[in-house]
Amino acid sequence: MDPIVIIGSGLAGYNVARELRKLDKETPLTIVTADGGEFYSKPMLSNALAKRQAPAAIPLNSAEQMAHQLAATVRVRTRVTAIDTAARRVSIGEETLAYSKLVLAFGAAQIRVPIGGDGAGAVMTVNSLDDYARFRSAIDGKQRVAVIGAGLIGCEFANDLAASGYEAEVVDIAGQPLPRLLPPAGGALLQEKLAALGVVWHFGTGVRTVDRDSGAYRVALGDGGIIHADIVLSAIGLKPELELARAAGLATARGIMVNRHLQTSAPDVYALGDCAEIEGLVLPFVMPIMHAARALGATLAGNRTAVSYPAMPVLVKTPACPTIVSPPAPAAVGEWRVETAAESVKSLFVDAAGKLLGFALNGAATSERAKLMKELPPVLA
Ligand SMILES: Cc1cc2nc3c(=O)[nH]c(=O)nc-3n(C[C@H](O)[C@H](O)[C@H](O)COP(=O)(O)OP(=O)(O)OC[C@H]3O[C@@H](n4cnc5c(N)ncnc54)[C@H](O)[C@@H]3O)c2cc1C
Numbered sequence: 572m573d574p575i576v577i578i579g580s581g582l583a584g585y586n587v588a589r590e591l592r593k594l595d596k597e598t599p600l601t602i603v604t605a606d607g608g609e610f611y612s613k614p615m616l617s618n619a620l621a622k623r624q625a626p627a628a629i630p631l632n633s634a635e636q637m638a639h640q641l642a643a644t645v646r647v648r649t650r651v652t653a654i655d656t657a658a659r660r661v662s663i664g665e666e667t668l669a670y671s672k673l674v675l676a677f678g679a680a681q682i683r684v685p686i687g688g689d690g691a692g693a694v695m696t697v698n699s700l701d702d703y704a705r706f707r708s709a710i711d712g713k714q715r716v717a718v719i720g721a722g723l724i725g726c727e728f729a730n731d732l733a734a735s736g737y738e739a740e741v742v743d744i745a746g747q748p749l750p751r752l753l754p755p756a757g758g759a760l761l762q763e764k765l766a767a768l769g770v771v772w773h774f775g776t777g778v779r780t781v782d783r784d785s786g787a788y789r790v791a792l793g794d795g796g797i798i799h800a801d802i803v804l805s806a807i808g809l810k811p812e813l814e815l816a817r818a819a820g821l822a823t824a825r826g827i828m829v830n831r832h833l834q835t836s837a838p839d840v841y842a843l844g845d846c847a848e849i850e851g852l853v854l855p856f857v858m859p860i861m862h863a864a865r866a867l868g869a870t871l872a873g874n875r876t877a878v879s880y881p882a883m884p885v886l887v888k889t890p891a892c893p894t895i896v897s898p899p900a901p902a903a904v905g906e907w908r909v910e911t912a913a914e915s916v917k918s919l920f921v922d923a924a925g926k927l928l929g930f931a932l933n934g935a936a937t938s939e940r941a942k943l944m945k946e947l948p949p950v951l952a
Contacts (some may be wrong), residue, residue: 575672581678600643601646690781696804731888927943
């Protein structure tokens with residue numbers, strides 16, 4: 572029997588393998604991954620510095636340990652180059668690998684904005700353990716880090732760097748941190764608390780050029796400002812990896828399109844995680860991956876199961892200003908109602924009837940999370 576093949580060993584790939592193995596210990600399973608196949612929690616990458624955790628200490632299990640645990644073949648540093656859904660096989664360069672069922676869990680790629688200057692190629696991004704190891708060795712012994720993007724990952728890195736004695740300057744075209752997740756009052760508190768830690772903000776402007784300058788970089792901003800930095804980190808967001816899926820003729824939109832059963836437009840081909848778009852939703856976070864992995868594990872074991880999502884809050888790892896968000900659905904109609912107090916902002920997104928559709932909590936207001944969660948509608952019932 573041909574194996575179930577999973578492409579990718581991130582939280583999506585490994586969790587679906589684990590869920591499958593809870594129900595089916597027999598079906599041959601092969602995991603093909605472009606990276607080293609270590610099992611690790613990616614969210615730890617943006618708070619490992621202040622915890623004094625070296626990159627090598629982050630993985631919970633090696634690829635060999637995962638292969639043993641999962642009774643699977645794990646092929647590391649191996650990139651799938653093509654998918655043939657009619658012949659039911661994937662290509663790894665010249666080699667082909669037949670599958671009975673295929674799971675696409677190949678994640679997302681960093682969005683790169685066009686930046687000029689002779690240092691643009693040295694701008695770093697972090698979306699994997701390998702990236703993070705490079706970043707940590709680059710900042711070792713250095714002092715100044717320019718961060719492009721004040722979204723979730725940019726803010727978390729800024730907090731982690733500043734709390735670890737680095738000088739962090741953050742640039743964002745928007746006027747506040749977490750512009751897509753926080754209403755202005757919440758953004759203002761986060762901005763103030765991170766500034767108190769030493770973070771320098773440059774809002775309402777982008778990066779024009781990054782030029783080499785005596786062993787460091789000169790970052791020129793659209794508003795005429797200049798940042799002198801030893802390292803430049805770009806954290807402006809991710810876009811699902813679509814190339815392989817598109818070349819294989821699978822339906823894609825923002826992500827690889829799947830239905831509630833995580834099934835793509837081709838038979839026996841499934842997708843989940845950062846690469847997938849489930850009923851129009853691209854949710855590049857851990858909680859949706861865990862729910863999707865559980866449903867898909869059951870389906871792969873022969874018990875066809877649809878995924879449903881409860882409300883899934885995201886804890887922003889900015890200890891300088893604890894922040895929890897549960898954003899309203901993109902199409903939700905309503906308004907933010909904001910209550911501010913010292914060290915606290917509670918923002919509730921409610922519809923015309925006063926029903927809670929989302930929230931953003933900063934500082935002391937985060938203690939209300941559990942109560943508010945009970946009132947939220949599910950993301951996918
Ligand atoms: C710094 C950081 C902090 C985060 N913090 C949080 C947080 O606090 N809370 C939260 O909910 N979410 C957080 N996230 C998001 C969360 O970590 C991701 O949604 C999740 O890890 C994505 O898992 P994935 O398996 O879909 O993708 P990935 O982890 O990107 O895995 C993709 C896998 O596919 C492999 N691959 C890709 N192409 C190929 C190919 N052609 N052939 C073979 N293998 C291939 C890669 O090597 C990799 O193993 C954070 C993300 C980052 C970057």
